[in-house]
Amino acid sequence: MIHHLKTFYTIWSRDIIRFSRNRGRIVASMATPLLFLFVFGAGLGPAMSPLAGGNLRFEQFMFPGIIAMTVLFTAVFAAVSIVWDREFGFLKEVMVAPVSRRVVALGKVAGGSTLAMFQGLLILILAPLLGIKLTFEQVVYLLLLMLLLAAVMSALGILVAARQRSMEGFQVIMNFLMLPMLFLSGAFFPLTGVPVWMEALARVNPVSYGVDPLRQVALRESVPEIFLEAMRLNPIAVDVAVMLVFGVAFLVPAIWLFSKQD
Amino acid sequence: MVNSLGHMSAIQVDKLIRDFGDFRAVNEISFEVHESEIFGFLGPNGAGKTTTINILCTLLRPTGGSAQVNGYDVSSRQSEVRSSIGIIFQDPSLDEELTAYENLRFHAMMYDISREDFKRRSEELMEMVDLTDKLRDQVRTYSGGMKRRLEIARGLLHRPRVLFLDEPTLGLDPQTRRHIWQYLRRLREQRQVTMFMTTHYMDEAENCNRIAIIDHGQIVAVDTPANLKERVGGDLITLRTSDNENASQRLKEVHGVEARTGPEGQLIVETERGDQFIPKIIETFSDGANPIEVQSVSLRQPTLEDVFIKLTGHAIREQEADSKEQMRRRGRMFGRLRR
Numbered sequence: 306m307i308h309h310l311k312t313f314y315t316i317w318s319r320d321i322i323r324f325s326r327n328r329g330r331i332v333a334s335m336a337t338p339l340l341f342l343f344v345f346g347a348g349l350g351p352a353m354s355p356l357a358g359g360n361l362r363f364e365q366f367m368f369p370g371i372i373a374m375t376v377l378f379t380a381v382f383a384a385v386s387i388v389w390d391r392e393f394g395f396l397k398e399v400m401v402a403p404v405s406r407r408v409v410a411l412g413k414v415a416g417g418s419t420l421a422m423f424q425g426l427l428i429l430i431l432a433p434l435l436g437i438k439l440t441f442e443q444v445v446y447l448l449l450l451m452l453l454l455a456a457v458m459s460a461l462g463i464l465v466a467a468r469q470r471s472m473e474g475f476q477v478i479m480n481f482l483m484l485p486m487l488f489l490s491g492a493f494f495p496l497t498g499v500p501v502w503m504e505a506l507a508r509v510n511p512v513s514y515g516v517d518p519l520r521q522v523a524l525r526e527s528v529p530e531i532f533l534e535a536m537r538l539n540p541i542a543v544d545v546a547v548m549l550v551f552g553v554a555f556l557v558p559a560i561w562l563f564s565k566q567d
Numbered sequence: 568m569v570n571s572l573g574h575m576s577a578i579q580v581d582k583l584i585r586d587f588g589d590f591r592a593v594n595e596i597s598f599e600v601h602e603s604e605i606f607g608f609l610g611p612n613g614a615g616k617t618t619t620i621n622i623l624c625t626l627l628r629p630t631g632g633s634a635q636v637n638g639y640d641v642s643s644r645q646s647e648v649r650s651s652i653g654i655i656f657q658d659p660s661l662d663e664e665l666t667a668y669e670n671l672r673f674h675a676m677m678y679d680i681s682r683e684d685f686k687r688r689s690e691e692l693m694e695m696v697d698l699t700d701k702l703r704d705q706v707r708t709y710s711g712g713m714k715r716r717l718e719i720a721r722g723l724l725h726r727p728r729v730l731f732l733d734e735p736t737l738g739l740d741p742q743t744r745r746h747i748w749q750y751l752r753r754l755r756e757q758r759q760v761t762m763f764m765t766t767h768y769m770d771e772a773e774n775c776n777r778i779a780i781i782d783h784g785q786i787v788a789v790d791t792p793a794n795l796k797e798r799v800g801g802d803l804i805t806l807r808t809s810d811n812e813n814a815s816q817r818l819k820e821v822h823g824v825e826a827r828t829g830p831e832g833q834l835i836v837e838t839e840r841g842d843q844f845i846p847k848i849i850e851t852f853s854d855g856a857n858p859i860e861v862q863s864v865s866l867r868q869p870t871l872e873d874v875f876i877k878l879t880g881h882a883i884r885e886q887e888a889d890s891k892e893q894m895r896r897r898g899r900m901f902g903r904l905r906r
Contacts, residue, residue: 315673315676315677319673322665322669323662323664392658393658393659393660394659394660395660395661397658398654398656398660398674401626401649401652401654402677403646403647403649403650403677403679566626566627566645
């Protein structure tokens with residue numbers, strides 16, 4: 306058991322150390338979300354019909370979606386990096402060590418999730434700039450929701466990457482998995498009043514269940530409850546439950562595939 | 568495990584097979600590595616060397632046959648096999664963002680080495696590979712040779728009884744290669760670690776106690792470098808003539824020797840006492856109505872390259888880049904761009 310903990314700690318802390326050494330990358334990875342937030346926000350905002358009875362600006366609406374986007378990308382990239390790492394990196398050394406590969410996979414999920422949560426937090430800090438009021442309690446809730454979404458996405462990333470032996474499929478993952486999940490999650494526009502097919506897709510999309518509670522919590526102090534309820538997909542408890550189900554559904558096969566000997 | 572000769576065997580492989588889809592990468596190979604010897608796998612890229620190493624270190628599952636490392640079966644006793652071996656991969660497996668110390672520390676955690684043992688051994692090993700003063704540096708600042716040395720130190724941290732080295736000096740300059748070999752020989756003298764290595768460098772294979780020559784997934788010969796070279800027999804004479812076809816025919820008729828054609832169109836003759844045979848050849852060629860002009864002639868001792876050509880019928884060739892090699896190249900490029 307102690308050996309398992311040591312293994313887990315090794316895999317997790319390696320990700321944390323690497324992340325903290327690479328400040329340039331932290332800043333660079335904030336560029337895309339900020340671009341989306343301010344360019345789309347300023348550009349599309351005036352064209353949108355008033356949100357929440359005029360109580361909500363478009364940037365404010367998009368803000369939780371941008372956090373979800375940051376979490377999604379960071380978590381999936383961190384997980385998919387195992388393809389490279391297993392052939393040409395430290396993970397190769399891990400694969401021949403007398404350690405449980407299940408624990409390695411869990412450590413990887415934990416590492417990627419921690420990083421994703423931290424990147425999300427860096428965006429969250431901008432909330433006052435957008436006029437979004439946040440209490441300490443909200444911040445704690447938001448961090449927990451980010452962590453959960455990140456864990457679900459890391460597990461999905463490991464699942465996709467577990468049997469992959471080259472980076473060639475990477476573009477495919479990007480185009481056919483991550484972007485559709487992001488666009489159909491309600492991150493950039495409300496899912497109330499969209500065509501039925503889109504709503505159906507959004508309802509089977511795990512990211513929707515991450516964006517929805519993030520928005521409900523983040524805007525709690527800024528938007529009257531009636532409007533917030535009209536905009537939501539599900540009550541927060543339902544969102545969290547669905548995310549947990551997705552998480553387990555991804556994690557179990559991900560660990561199994563990762564542990565399998567070639 | 569003790570074999571019939573009374574040697575302890577560190578590795579025992581019996582009719583090992585590994586398929587990738589329709590392709591048989593390793594085709595019923597059997598061999599044995601004795602304790603504390605340096606055993607080399609010599610063969611071209613794609614011959615099945617890395618696949619064999621990957622099976623022996625439990626990264627790949629055998630399709631058929633069996634293999635034991637330190638007496639543990641690689642299929643059923645993976646954990647014991649892993650604890651008792653160290654591996655230096657062909658591709659770097661260090662985390663370059665981490666310091667040498669952190670790389671070693673993480674290794675110690677995964678191999679469950681106590682803090683005291685780790686401290687003592689890491690100091691000892693870093694001294695052995697002359698990296699003591701670089702312990703706290705990030706690995707990205709290391710040269711290629713330093714990285715290899717660090718990998719060797721790390722691979723020994725948990726006191727493995729068998730050390731696997733997959734092309735340990737690939738991509739290093741000749742001076743660094745010699746340097747690495749000094750460490751490896753010292754290591755064998757001081758600690759009696761068994762080493763199993765793959766290489767496609769002939770001169771490197773000379774360092775091994777025994778060599779298995781492998782081609783197309785099969786072992787063609789296993790012996791000491793000296794014995795293998797004896798199979799070629801005596802000396803090698805290389806000739807360039809004005810008419811190779813005619814020349815080899817006359818060599819056969821007059822002297823009863825078979826000459827073969829080398830990769831650059833030269834004629835190669837294997838013979839005892841080559842120094843005395845050369846004048847006879849020249850005499851033969853200048854005789855008769857249609858003399859053959861000898862443009863150049865040289866005499867040398869056989870190398871492992873000659874052994875390889877003799878046994879397999881072809882030279883160790885540079886293979887076309889497979890998908891992994893392409894990924895590796897892209898990686899190097901990516902690495903450069905990142906810096």
